[in-house]
Each structure stands twice: as structure tokens, then as C-alpha cells.
Amino acid sequence: MEFRYHPIIEGLRINEDGTEIYYNEELLRITKNDTTRKHPTLKVSFAGRRHTVAKLVCETWNGLRAHTGLYASKIGCLSSNHYSNLEWKEGPNTGVQKFKQILSGADVEDIIARIEKGEAKRAIARIYKVDEANIRRIKRKHDQNN
Known part of the structure; x- marks a missing residue:
């Protein structure tokens, strides 16, 4: 599998589906953010911060987002963080889309x-x-x- 270096974070190397992420040549441990969900958010920690795998893969393989109002979103398969399944989308990064209020x-x-x-x-x-x-x-x- 091919690897690329992150365009901003020096020393961060990511493969095309985010299953292997290295920071300064050390393999980072990928953790699940919310294990109660069917497809939990995958995250890694380095340099004192937590980052979503989807965002890092999207930045590395698809380019940086145009502005901060965009978030990395999965196009099809919700379990895949492959760069071909990720795109930048407009809106809040809550993982939940806006729904019509049903109950008054x-x-x-x-x-x-x-x-x-x-x-x-x-x-x-x-x-x-x-x-x-x-x-x-x-x-x-x-x-x-x-």
C-alpha cells in the first residue's frame, strides 16, 4: 500500500486508507471514539492533540480543505477511510446531519x-x-x- 506525507504536519506519513499512520517514523495507535456506534470515528493522538483518521487521510490524499467550514465526509461505505471514499463537505462536523423537527x-x-x-x-x-x-x-x- 502506498504512503504519502501530510502537507502541513511534518513527519506525518499516512497510507491510502488510514490503517497505518506514522509520526516521526513511530506507528500511531488508532482508537475508536464511540464504540456504541456501528461505525465509530477513528482517531489518533500525537503532539498533544487528537485527530480523526478521516480528516488526516483526506488532507494528505485529497488536499487541504478550502476553509474551516468544511469537514471530511464519507461518500459511500461508512466503514472505509480510503481517500477515494472521502470528500470535503460544507456544514457542522457533528457526524449528524440536520433533520426536520418531527415533534412539537x-x-x-x-x-x-x-x-x-x-x-x-x-x-x-x-x-x-x-x-x-x-x-x-x-x-x-x-x-x-x-
């Missing part, structure tokens, strides 16, 4: 009332056409605030 404030109040009456979270989720995780999140936030 009144809906949330009604959901809390239904939970307090003892209705099943799964049934409530079906009524509002949302995932059960949304209902659990609403309950957790309500419990934290009360």
Missing part, C-alpha cells in the same frame, strides 16, 4: 403525560411515528430536569 413542544408534553400514565414507550413511538430512542431521550431529559 406540545407533542413532548403529551408524551411525558403518556409515560407518566404508564403507556409503553414503543406504543408512544408508533403513535408519533418516531424511533423508540426518541421517546427514551425525552423521558431521560424530563427526569434530569425534574
Whole structure:
């Protein structure tokens, strides 16, 4: 597999899919940021900072981003950090895209009332056409605030 040097960070050498990253000829350990996700973010630490593998691969193989409002995004396969599967995209680097708000404030109040009456979270989720995780999140936030 081919390696390239990072255009800014001196001594940083990365292969084309980010599985091997060397800093000053020392192989860096790649860690998973959030192991609860199906495709966790891969990160490396060096020079006192943590960096995402996708960003480093994209910078090294596809060129530096034009401005700070861009983030490295996967085009197809979510598990691949190969440079051909990465591109710079506009927007927040949260890993979550913006979604239309489905539940109104009144809906949330009604959901809390239904939970307090003892209705099943799964049934409530079906009524509002949302995932059960949304209902659990609403309950957790309500419990934290009360």
C-alpha cells in the first residue's frame, strides 16, 4: 500500500486508507471514539492533540480543505477511510446531519403525560411515528430536569 506525507504536519506519513499512520517514523495507535456506534470515528493522538483518521487521510490524499467550514465526509461505505471514499463537505462536523423537527413542544408534553400514565414507550413511538430512542431521550431529559 502506498504512503504519502501530510502537507502541513511534518513527519506525518499516512497510507491510502488510514490503517497505518506514522509520526516521526513511530506507528500511531488508532482508537475508536464511540464504540456504541456501528461505525465509530477513528482517531489518533500525537503532539498533544487528537485527530480523526478521516480528516488526516483526506488532507494528505485529497488536499487541504478550502476553509474551516468544511469537514471530511464519507461518500459511500461508512466503514472505509480510503481517500477515494472521502470528500470535503460544507456544514457542522457533528457526524449528524440536520433533520426536520418531527415533534412539537406540545407533542413532548403529551408524551411525558403518556409515560407518566404508564403507556409503553414503543406504543408512544408508533403513535408519533418516531424511533423508540426518541421517546427514551425525552423521558431521560424530563427526569434530569425534574
